[in-house]
Amino acid sequence: MKIVEIIPSRENCVEAGWYAYDYMLDKPVDKQLIDALRPLGSMTYLGMLRKPFFKIDTAEYSIKGLEGDSFFRIAVDDQRRESLEKVNAFLETLE
């Protein structure tokens, strides 16, 4: 998995108080990738949906997306934006 582009989310009203970014990937998210993200925080996985939904929550950031999509969203607390670097570094190890 490679991150192709990181785009600031337009949904600022939804993500109020947080900065949200859409991570564009070079291939669709699969279950293997979702499982690999588990060390990043508390995982919610809704596998019965048309496209399974996953979300990782911590006090500093949240990651959510759908299996099969070539993107996911990361929202980070404005006061803790440095935590994004930690996430990015972790994601780079998943290649």
Added chain:
Amino acid sequence: MIYLNQAATSWPKPESVLAAYEQSVRALPSSQFRSSAGLQRAARSAAAGDSTLIGNGGAVMNDDVIGETRQVLGQLVGIRDTGRIFFSSGATDSANAIVYGLPFDSLAVFATETEHNSVLRPLLNLVEPVCGPQNGEVRIIPCDETGYVAPEAAARALEGICKPAAVFVNHMSNVTGRIQDIAAIARVVHQKDAILIVDAAQSAGCIPICVDEWGIDALILTGHKSLYGMQGTGAYYVRDGIPFRPYRYGGTGRDSRKLYYSDKPPFDYEYEVGTQNGPGIAALGAGARYCLERGVDAIAAHERGLMSACSRALREIPGVTVYGHGDSSADSLGQNAYGPVLSFNIDGMKAGDVAYILQNAYGIVVRAGLQCAPLIHQEMGTYENGTVRVSVSDMNTMAEIEELVRAVREIAGSVGAAAGHAADAANDATDDAASTADLHVKGRRL
């Protein structure tokens, strides 16, 4: 894609709106009061059989379209004095024009808990700081958990006021769809010689409005919702006799030698300055005409049918809480009436996550969060998480509602099945909501 976010901006637009916009853009430009070229050229082009220069509906150019749009809007919302309808860039612009234009340093100001930030923010950030805490406090009239503002609550709020007052009321909640009994509130307000400003951004075009009959002193409209116009268009009305200054000055195309306006009656203010959004106003006129020709009652009945079915079906899903649209039998002006908006939540899920799944997994566009109306969410108990809002227009179908209900049923069922693995509920710091402690509303709730 199923679009159920009509309360934000309606889509798709009627074909007549798109045609009016295109014709206006293609026509020779002419600004209000500035040139008769449009009329003359249109007449010439019509005589020459050149339809490309002819404006909306085969009529003449933008000059006339602006006047026609004023007439159609007046007809739609029950305003006889259409010369007191002024164009704006939308509800926020309209609200600011009214807030800045009224003499707030001498008024007691009231607003309801259902107001949108387009009204709340101008009031709280202009009136209070400018007028000072003694004179400029904005007092908040409470609503119930459905968004209903009882006329009696307005009466209690106005008890004992010893100076002129202005009362802002949102006709229809953009969160629950609840419709206020404006005629009853107007009676209460006028008994106190106060003025009533109604925000009809959500209701105009889909709910009957009778400005003159009900006694509305000022009205806020936007073009891009149920009037089917373009984003960046709107209008407001201020009854003749209300002391009201422009909040912007500039060229109007009339009486260019005059540099000062009289600040004593009779006022000679002009409220539309600069070049108006001719194509947008043409589209707004076509949208309002669509509503008139289709019939607001017919639109309301269609949308009520969709929302009632939606509300009933969602309420039957375990784990789903529906806010608003509680009485499917109410008519569009009844005591328990709702417009084409409702909100819901799914137990154990954040509103923003539900909206994310609906959009990206099911292709259904809704709106999540506080919907720019934070105070009503306090009454609803949804300030932390917000809600998922569903809103329809005349263009939506029952099949689309059925698709939404199927999707919500799947999501709610999936949450139930995954409950054992649910995320730590305390880990709530995402998405829409700031903490309650962050809410800093200067207005005093009554």
